[in-house]
């Protein structure tokens with residue numbers, strides 16, 4: 464019997480566990496997560512109003528309920544939890560599926576001003592991540608700038624203009640729902656430093672902005688036309704061409720009267736966040752850019768300011784080094800060959816990676832499936848060499864003896880019941896528990 468620890472229960476961890484039990488008959492898998500709740504960014508990243516994508520949790524659930532798979536939540540690997548070296552003693556192989564937990568920085572003055580947050584902080588708050596801090600994100604803001612033109616930027620822009628009627632059916636925590644419902648943001652500027660044909664959002668997400676109640680999408684045809692791909696989209700790849708077509712359609716008709724406006728902006732590079740009289744962010748100063756003819760942009764020396772009492776920075780994610788694992792700081796990933804971890808260019812036996820920590824923060828949820836399968840194929844090819852080592856009995860009592868209190872599947876089910884009960888008490892459907900205390904208290908009811 465091959466015993467494998469998968470660290471991380473997001474899509475890549477779940478797909479890894481699935482491939483392991485599908486492709487290997489004599490394999491048992493423990494899926495460890497630092498959180499008491501499974502599913503990674505499907506629970507704590509995918510926007511709450513995207514119920515169809517959220518429902519992928521049901522597919523991942525079947526993996527974690529497989530008879531040879533065991534979920535152990537509340538087990539951080541690294542400082543304050545199980546050292547990775549200890550995991551190697553307890554399992555024949557360890558697959559790290561820890562995602563890319565931090566944001567890229569802009570590296571410009573004023574980035575730390577009150578009122579400026581990473582999109583991750585905002586997403587974590589409305590997704591009820593137990594580490595999230597309620598910093599009063601909206602706090603009277605009338606104008607918001609979202610820096611970035613990817614799908615996460617579109618998500619946060621959309622959440623800023625959605626009202627109670629549309630959000631109360633989601634599982635968003637009550638405090639975030641109340642704050643967003645009371646929000647006064649009338650203008651959301653979503654700003655990219657390159658042109659519309661180079662934006663990374665997908666057409667479906669972009670188009671959805673045009674269908675939001677009482678919200679107009681306002682684009683400036685002259686700004687869009689700075690992009691040769693916009694003026695003549697015929698040579699663009701399909702995805703970019705469709706994005707451009709959506710923007711051309713908006714540019715071609717007058718924006719309707721509406722209480723709120725989303726303003727996609729292009730060819731603007733942020734150079735500074737400036738403070739208002741109270742020392743909070745008051746505006747973002749941008750340099751106008753222009754295409755450099757080689758697919759990039761160059762500064763023009765012309766500047767403009769956009770008023771903003773709220774700034775959300777959404778310029779990408781980065782992996783963080785995990786204690787005991789090699790790390791390539793340039794790419795923010797763990798060096799690997801077909802999923803096998805490389806130490807100094809040499810394969811480290813029994814250590815593997817999958818998902819965002821393996822290939823960087825790219826692709827959709829489904830991209831993690833073939834990524835995990837490649838890793839599992841490598842692992843199973845190594846199985847004969849790995850199982851030569853005798854292991855201690857079940858690792859669970861050993862982890863407990865070392866002071867950890869893993870949340871088993873029954874604990875997670877108890878959290879789900881508590882969230883359903885909370886929803887009922889608030890006249891809503893399921894409502895997420897937003898803090899460690901209530902999650903762990905709910906998990907404990909499974910054994911009492």
Ligand SMILES: Cc1cc2nc3c(=O)[nH]c(=O)nc-3n(C[C@H](O)[C@H](O)[C@H](O)COP(=O)(O)OP(=O)(O)OC[C@H]3O[C@@H](n4cnc5c(N)ncnc54)[C@H](O)[C@@H]3O)c2cc1C
Nearest residue numbers: 471473474475496497503504508540561562818819827828
């Ligand atoms: C805001 C946002 C919205 C998104 N929306 C969509 C969408 O709508 N559609 C789509 O297709 N894709 C979406 N994505 C992309 C998708 O979420 C990722 O492709 C996917 O989650 C990556 O999977 P992963 O398993 O590698 O990482 P993650 O999902 O991040 O999972 C990593 C897991 O590892 C755990 N972990 C981390 N460190 C440790 C540790 N030291 N010890 C134990 N556990 C640890 C974490 O708690 C987490 O559960 C979105 C991404 C973001 C950031």
